[in-house]
Amino acid sequence: MLGPMQSDPHKRGVHDLGGAGGWGRIPYEPDEPPFHADWERRVFGLLGAVTSATARRPGEFRYALERLHPDDYFDNGYFGRWLAGFEVLLAEYEVFDPVDYSARLEARTGPIPSEVRRMSPERRVAPVADRVPSMLPPDRPVPVPQRRTVRRDLAEPPRFRAGDRVVAPTPTQPGHTRLPGYVMDKPGTVAKLHPAEVLPDSTAHNRGERPQHVYCVGYDARTLWGDDAEPNATVYVDLYECYLTAAESD
Amino acid sequence: MHDEHGHGHHEHHDASSPEVRVEALEDLLVERGLADPERIDATIRRFEHDIGPMIGARLVAEAWADAGLRQRLLTDADAVVADMDIRGAEIEHIEVKANEPGVHNVVVCTLCSCYPWALLGLPPNWYKSPEYRARVVREPRAVLAEMGLELDPSTEVRIWDSSSETRFLVLPERPAGTEGWPAERLAELVTRDSMIGVAHAADPGGH
Numbered sequence: 001m002l003g004p005m006q007s008d009p010h011k012r013g014v015h016d017l018g019g020a021g022g023w024g025r026i027p028y029e030p031d032e033p034p035f036h037a038d039w040e041r042r043v044f045g046l047l048g049a050v051t052s053a054t055a056r057r058p059g060e061f062r063y064a065l066e067r068l069h070p071d072d073y074f075d076n077g078y079f080g081r082w083l084a085g086f087e088v089l090l091a092e093y094e095v096f097d098p099v100d101y102s103a104r105l106e107a108r109t110g111p112i113p114s115e116v117r118r119m120s121p122e123r124r125v126a127p128v129a130d131r132v133p134s135m136l137p138p139d140r141p142v143p144v145p146q147r148r149t150v151r152r153d154l155a156e157p158p159r160f161r162a163g164d165r166v167v168a169p170t171p172t173q174p175g176h177t178r179l180p181g182y183v184m185d186k187p188g189t190v191a192k193l194h195p196a197e198v199l200p201d202s203t204a205h206n207r208g209e210r211p212q213h214v215y216c217v218g219y220d221a222r223t224l225w226g227d228d229a230e231p232n233a234t235v236y237v238d239l240y241e242c243y244l245t246a247a248e249s250d
Numbered sequence: 251m252h253d254e255h256g257h258g259h260h261e262h263h264d265a266s267s268p269e270v271r272v273e274a275l276e277d278l279l280v281e282r283g284l285a286d287p288e289r290i291d292a293t294i295r296r297f298e299h300d301i302g303p304m305i306g307a308r309l310v311a312e313a314w315a316d317a318g319l320r321q322r323l324l325t326d327a328d329a330v331v332a333d334m335d336i337r338g339a340e341i342e343h344i345e346v347k348a349n350e351p352g353v354h355n356v357v358v359c360t361l362c363s364c365y366p367w368a369l370l371g372l373p374p375n376w377y378k379s380p381e382y383r384a385r386v387v388r389e390p391r392a393v394l395a396e397m398g399l400e401l402d403p404s405t406e407v408r409i410w411d412s413s414s415e416t417r418f419l420v421l422p423e424r425p426a427g428t429e430g431w432p433a434e435r436l437a438e439l440v441t442r443d444s445m446i447g448v449a450h451a452a453d454p455g456g457h
Contacts, residue, residue, distance in 0.1 A: 018360030018411065020384040027381060028397050030443070032374035034297055042272045044297065044372070045290030046279065053284050058415075062362055076268050078363060078378040083268050086275060096278050104274040105265040112265040149342060150415050178413045180360050182387065194416045195343050214414045230391045233407040238414035 012181040014073045015066045019182035019224065040079040046086065054089035058150050059200030063176035064089050067126040088125045129175040131205035137242040139208040150197045152211035158241065159213070164190045165247040166217060168239055176204035179243050183235075186224055187247040188217040191236060199240055212240040302371035305336060306419055307440035309369065310451075311433040313346075314424040323421065324348055331369075338368030341417055347410060348421040349447070354401055355408045356394065356447030357418045358386045364412035366419055370442055377446065387411060397448045420447040427454045 017023075035041045055061040064085040065073065072084035091098045106112055142152045160166055170184040171177055178200055194216060198209040221233035263269045279285035309330070313320040323330045327344040344366060347355035359365065360383045365373040376382055386393045390407045394400070401407065410418040422444040428436060431454075443449035 015361055017380050017383040018358075019388045020380075023381040023384040025381060026376050026385070026393060026396055027379050028376045029374065032376070034302075034372040034374075035294075036375070037269075039269045039272045041294045041298075042276055042290065043268070045294045046272070046276060046285060048293065049279055049285035049290070053279075065362065074380065077375060080268055083272055083275070087271070090275070095282070095284070101274060101278065102265075104278065105270055108270050108274065109263065109265040151342060178361060180411060180413060182360070194345075194414055197415055214416070216416075225388055228388075230389055230407070231403065232405070233390055233409065235387050235409045235411060237411045238416055240414070 013066045014068065014070050015062075016181045018180045035079075039083075043079040043083045043086070047082065050086045050089060053095050054093040057203040057206060058198055059176050059178075059204030061085065061089070062200070063128070063204040064092075064125075066176065067128070069124050072124055084124065092128075128205065129173070131175045131202070131207055132173060133207050135173055136202050136207060137199070137210050137212065139202075139210045142209075142211055151195045152198060152209070154196045154211060154213060158193055158215075160190050160215060160241070160244065160246075162190050162192050166190055166215070166239075166244040167247040168217075168243040169245065175201065177201045177243075179239060180237060182224060183217075183219055183237050183239075186219060188219040188223070188237075191216045191218045194238060197240070199242065201240070201242075210242075212242055215239050215241065215244065217244075297367075297372055301338060301368060303440075303442035303445065304437070305371075306366070306369040306442075306445045307437040308433070309334065309336070309419070310421055310440045310445065311437035313421060314428075314436050315431075315433045320348075320421070327419070336368060340365065340367035341369060342415045344369070344417055344419060345410075346419045346421050347408065347447075349423045351423075352404065353406050353408065354394075354447065355410060355418075355420045356386060356390060357410045357412065357420060358383060359412040360384070360387055361411075361413055364417060366417035369417075369419055370445060374442070394448060397443075399449055420445050422447075422449075422451040425451050425454050 035044070051061055055064060065081050068081060068084050068088070073081050090096055102112060142154060145151065165187055167187045168179050168184055171179065194214040196211050196213050198211050202208055202210040216236050217239050219235045219237065221229035221235060224235060276285060280287060309323065313323045319330065323346045327346045331341060331344055349355055363373055363378040365377065382393070387409050390409050391401055412418060422440065425439055439452040439454060441449060441452055444451045
C-alpha cells in the first residue's frame with residue numbers, strides 16, 4: 001500500500017507515466033475488442049450520465065482520475081479508473097450520499113470490511129487543489145462558439161513560431177495540467193501551432209477558460225533521456241502557450 | 251476477490267468488485283432520473299458495432315487511392331473528415347501523420363488515453379496500459395519490436411504524445427502489390443494497429 005496522497009507539485013502524479021521506469025512488457029493482444037467484461041460496457045455507457053451530472057468542464061474528469069489513489073487508478077484498468085472516478089465525482093458533487101451507496105453495495109454482498117469500504121475519501125482520492133488565479137495567465141474575452149468545443153479564436157498573435165526553441169518549467173503549484181513531467185525543464189523546438197483551446201489547468205479548477213495558443217513541440221530523444229536514448233527519435237508534445245518560455249539558443 | 255459467504259448471482263464478487271459497484275451506481279442514477287438504461291445500451295451498441303477502425307481505414311484507403319486527397323488529409327484533416335461526414339467524439343482537431351521510407355510515426359497519450367474515437371473506436375487495452383504509456387516515449391524501437399515491428403536503425407521515429415485536444419492518426423505506407431486496387435479493397439489492409447503506428451498495413455498476399 002502506498003503512502004498518503006501527495007500535493008507536492010514536484011512529485012509527478014499517478015497518471016503522469018511518460019518515461020517512468022519499472023513497467024514491463026506491453027500487454028499486447030492483436031484485434032482486441034473494445035470491452036472485456038460486461039461491467040466495462042456499463043461503465044462506458046454511464047460516462048455521459050455521470051459527467052452531465054458532475055464534471056462538465058474541460059479537464060475536470062481527467063483531473064478526478066489523476067487524484068485517485070494508485071490502487072483505484074491501476075487495479076481494474078481503464079474502465080476501473082473511470083468507475084472509481086465516477087464514485088468520487090458523484091460524492092463530491094453530492095449527487096448521492098456515500099453512505100447510501102455503501103448500503104447498496106452491502107445489500108448485494110454483505111457487510112463491507114472497513115479496509116475495502118469504497119467511499120472512504122481520505123484513502124481514495126486527493127482533494128481538488130486550490131489553484132491561485134494570479135498564477136494563471138489572464139483570462140481574455142473571446143467569442144464562445146455555438147457548438148460544444150474547446151477550440152477558441154484568439155485575437156492575440158501567438159508568442160512563438162515554428163522553429164523557436166522553448167522550455168516548459170516545472171509548475172509551481174499543484175493541480176491539473178497537460179504538461180507531462182518528462183518534458184519539464186527540457187528544451188524543445190516548436191514544430192507547428194494547433195488551434196487555440198481553453199486552458200484545462202484553469203477550467204478543471206473552475207477558474208475560467210483563459211484560452212491559449214497550443215504548440216506542438218518536438219523534443220530530441222537525447223535531450224529527454226540522455227545517453228539512454230534510442231537513436232533517431234523525436235517526441236512531439238502539445239503544450240499550451242502559458243507553459244512555455246523562450247529557451248536559450250544552443 | 252471471491253466472497254465465499256455471498257448469495258445469489260453475486261456470490262463471486264465482493265463489494266469492492268467493479269461488477270457490483272457499477273450495478274449499484276447505475277441503479278442509483280436511474281432511480282434519480284440521471285441515467286436511462288436504454289440510452290446506455292444504445293451508446294454501448296454504437297461503440298461495439300458502428301464506430302470502429304473501419305472508419306479510419308476508409309479514410310486511409312481513400313488517401314492511398316487518391317493523391318490529391320492524401321495531400322489534403324495531411325494538411326487539413328479536419329476538412330476531409332467534415333467532407334466525409336465523419337462525426338463523433340474525440341475528433342475536435344485531427345492531424346494525420348504519414349509513414350514513408352525513412353520516417354515512422356507512432357501515437358500515444360502518456361497522461362491519460364486520448365485517442366480519436368470517432369475514427370478508430372475505443373482504444374484497445376494495450377494502448378491504455380501503463381506499460382505502453384510509460385515506455386513508448388522512452389524506448390519506441392524496443393516497444394515496437396516487442397509488438398512485432400522491427401524498424402531499420404536509419405528510420406526516424408516520431409512519437410506523438412496526445413496532450414492537447416488534437417488527436418493523431420497515422421497514415422501507414424501503402425503495401426506493394428496493390429496497384430489498381432479500389433479503395434474498398436485497400437481498406438481491408440488498413441488495421442487499427444497500423445493507424446496507431448505499431449504495425450504496418452496488412453500484407454496483400456495474406457488476403
